[in-house]
Amino acid sequence: MQFMPLTPVHKGDAAAVAQSLWEDTARFNTFFDCEPRVDAIPITVVCQRTFPDWMARQSSAVQQWVQFHQFESLLQDADSRGRSRLPSKPRDPVLLLPPEAVGSAHRPAAVLVAASDADTKSAQGVAWTLAALPACLPPAAYVLQQLPSELSPTAAALAWALGTYAFDRYKTRRHIDTAAPAYPTLARPHGCTWAYVESAARAAFLARDLINTPSEHMGPATLEACARVLAEALQGTCRAIVGDALLRDNFPQVHAVGRAAAERHAPRLIELEFAPDTDAATGDQDALSIVLVGKGVTFDSGGLDLKPSSAMRLMKKDMGGAANVLGLALMLRSDAALRRRLHLRVLVPAVENAVSGGAFRPGDVLTARNGMTTEVGNTDAEGRLILADALVYATESAPRLVVDCATLTGAGRVALGTDVPAMFSNDDQVAVELLQAAERTGDALWRLPLHTPYRKLLRSTVADVQNVSDGPYAGCITAALYLNEFVQPTGAGNAAARPAPAWIHIDHMAYATSSAPGRPEGGLEQGIRALHAMISKRYGGGGKE
Incomplete structure (x- = not known):
C-alpha cells in the first residue's frame, strides 16, 4: 500500500x-x-x-x-x-x-x-x-x-x-x-459518530506528528507556532512569555531549565485560552474551568547530568506531554457540549534541556513561582521543575480541574511498561471516573498512589525540597509527590483557605517502541481519549456536574 x-x-x-x-x-x-x-x-x-x-x-x-x-x-x-x-x-x-x-x-x-x-x-x-x-x-x-x-x-x-x-x-x-x-x-x-471519529483521529495525528518531528524542527519556537495555529483553528487565543521575560513574569524554574539552549530555542511559557461559546454559555463559567498542562521539553540531553547516548536517542519525544494536551484540547473543543460549557486553558512550559556555560547545575537551589525552594539533585529531572511553575500558575485561577501530562519518569515505565501510563489524582471520585472512562475507551491507564510517607524521600538539608530522591525506590511516586507540592493554593487573602482543585497527573511514554496495527513505532497519544470521555461525562451535561 x-x-x-x-x-x-x-x-x-x-x-x-x-x-x-x-x-x-x-x-x-x-x-x-x-x-x-x-x-x-x-x-x-x-x-x-x-x-x-x-x-x-x-x-x-x-x-x-x-x-x-x-x-x-x-x-x-x-x-x-x-x-x-x-x-x-x-x-x-x-x-x-x-x-x-x-x-x-x-x-x-x-x-x-x-x-x-x-x-x-x-x-x-x-x-x-x-x-x-x-x-x-x-x-x-x-x-x-x-x-x-x-x-x-x-x-x-x-x-x-x-x-x-x-x-x-x-x-x-x-x-x-x-x-x-x-x-x-x-x-x-x-x-x-463521525464528528468524534474526526476529532479523535485528528488529535492522534497531531500528537504523533509533533512527537515524531525531530527536535531541530520542533524546538520551543516551533512548538509555540503549532500552538498558535491550533488556537486560531479552534477559535481561541495564544500568548507566549519568552526568554528573560519569564523572570519578569515569575516563571523562574522554566527559565532556569531552558536558559542554556541556543537563542533560537529560548525557553517559554505557552498559554492557550478558549472561552465557552458566548451564544450558548450557561451557568457558572468559572466553576467549569479546566486547565491542561503539558511538559514541553523539546529535547532532553539531561543537562550537566548528561544522559548516556542510548538514553538520549529518543529524547525528541520528551515534549510528548505537550503534544498530548494539545491533542486533548482539540478533542474538547470539537465536542459541542463541552464547547458550550468549558472555559479551557492549556499551559505548555517549553524548553530545551541543553548543556552550555549558562546551564543550571546539580546543587543549585531554584525558587518556584509559589516561593518554594528546590535543591537540584539531578539536572535530568528537569520536567518536574518546569511543570511546577506551570501548575502554580494553573491553580491561581481556581479551576475545577487541572490535568498534567508528562513523559516524566523511567520508573513509571519500569512499573507499568510502555503501554500503560501511570495516573495519579488527589480526588478519588475523579480517579474512579477516569479509570472507568479508560475501560470504556480501551485507552489504558493505571492509578498509582500519592503515598505521602514517601515525601520524606525528597528532603533537602538546604531547601524546602529536592527534585529527586537520594534512593532508587518509587521514582514515579516521588515525582508525583513533588508536583503535588505545587497544586496547593497559595497567595494573599483567602487563597490559602481555598481547596486545591481536582488534579490528575499522567506519566506516560508517549511513544510506541514497536509497531502494531494503528500504532506504528513512534510518537503516540496516550490517555487523551479516556480523559475526553471522563471530562465529557462529568462536565458536558451527561454527568452529575
Whole structure:
C-alpha cells in the first residue's frame, strides 16, 4: 500500500512547519468515502461468537474456501492478541472471498475480517484489529456491510483512520515517486459518530506528528507556532512569555531549565485560552474551568547530568506531554457540549534541556513561582521543575480541574511498561471516573498512589525540597509527590483557605517502541481519549456536574 505523502518540511521556518503539520493532521480523510461507491467491496467483521452463524448462511463453495484458508485460526489469533495486548505485528486478519457466479476475477467479492472479543468490549474505543485493514487490503473502495452487534461503527471507523497513519515527511523517496498513490478507501460506516471519529483521529495525528518531528524542527519556537495555529483553528487565543521575560513574569524554574539552549530555542511559557461559546454559555463559567498542562521539553540531553547516548536517542519525544494536551484540547473543543460549557486553558512550559556555560547545575537551589525552594539533585529531572511553575500558575485561577501530562519518569515505565501510563489524582471520585472512562475507551491507564510517607524521600538539608530522591525506590511516586507540592493554593487573602482543585497527573511514554496495527513505532497519544470521555461525562451535561 502507498500512503499519502506528507507536506515537505520547511526548514528554519517555524510558522510554515506549524501550518503544514496542522493541515496534514486531516490526511486520514483521504482514506474515507462520504458515501458507499457503487463498486464498493463489502466487508464483514466476525468474532468467535458470530462466526458460526455467518458460516452457516454461506454457500458450500464459500464454506470450503474459508475452511481451506483456516480462517478460524485467525479468529483464535485475534482473541489471543486481544487478551494479551501483544504489541507485535500479527498476521493480517483478513480473508478475501472470491467471486462465485458473477463478478470480476480481478477483485474479491467480499472481505471477511477476524475481530477479537476485546474489539467488541470498548464501545467508545478503537477496534484495533481493524486498524490493520488499510495496510493489508488491496486498493479499492470498501464498505462495512456487517459488524458484530457489540462492535461500534465508531470504533471501527476510528480504527481505520488510525490504521492509515504514517510519518514519512523526511523520506526523499516520496519526492521522486511520481506515480499517483493507490490506496483503499472506506465508506463512512452507517451509524458512526463521525464528528468524534474526526476529532479523535485528528488529535492522534497531531500528537504523533509533533512527537515524531525531530527536535531541530520542533524546538520551543516551533512548538509555540503549532500552538498558535491550533488556537486560531479552534477559535481561541495564544500568548507566549519568552526568554528573560519569564523572570519578569515569575516563571523562574522554566527559565532556569531552558536558559542554556541556543537563542533560537529560548525557553517559554505557552498559554492557550478558549472561552465557552458566548451564544450558548450557561451557568457558572468559572466553576467549569479546566486547565491542561503539558511538559514541553523539546529535547532532553539531561543537562550537566548528561544522559548516556542510548538514553538520549529518543529524547525528541520528551515534549510528548505537550503534544498530548494539545491533542486533548482539540478533542474538547470539537465536542459541542463541552464547547458550550468549558472555559479551557492549556499551559505548555517549553524548553530545551541543553548543556552550555549558562546551564543550571546539580546543587543549585531554584525558587518556584509559589516561593518554594528546590535543591537540584539531578539536572535530568528537569520536567518536574518546569511543570511546577506551570501548575502554580494553573491553580491561581481556581479551576475545577487541572490535568498534567508528562513523559516524566523511567520508573513509571519500569512499573507499568510502555503501554500503560501511570495516573495519579488527589480526588478519588475523579480517579474512579477516569479509570472507568479508560475501560470504556480501551485507552489504558493505571492509578498509582500519592503515598505521602514517601515525601520524606525528597528532603533537602538546604531547601524546602529536592527534585529527586537520594534512593532508587518509587521514582514515579516521588515525582508525583513533588508536583503535588505545587497544586496547593497559595497567595494573599483567602487563597490559602481555598481547596486545591481536582488534579490528575499522567506519566506516560508517549511513544510506541514497536509497531502494531494503528500504532506504528513512534510518537503516540496516550490517555487523551479516556480523559475526553471522563471530562465529557462529568462536565458536558451527561454527568452529575
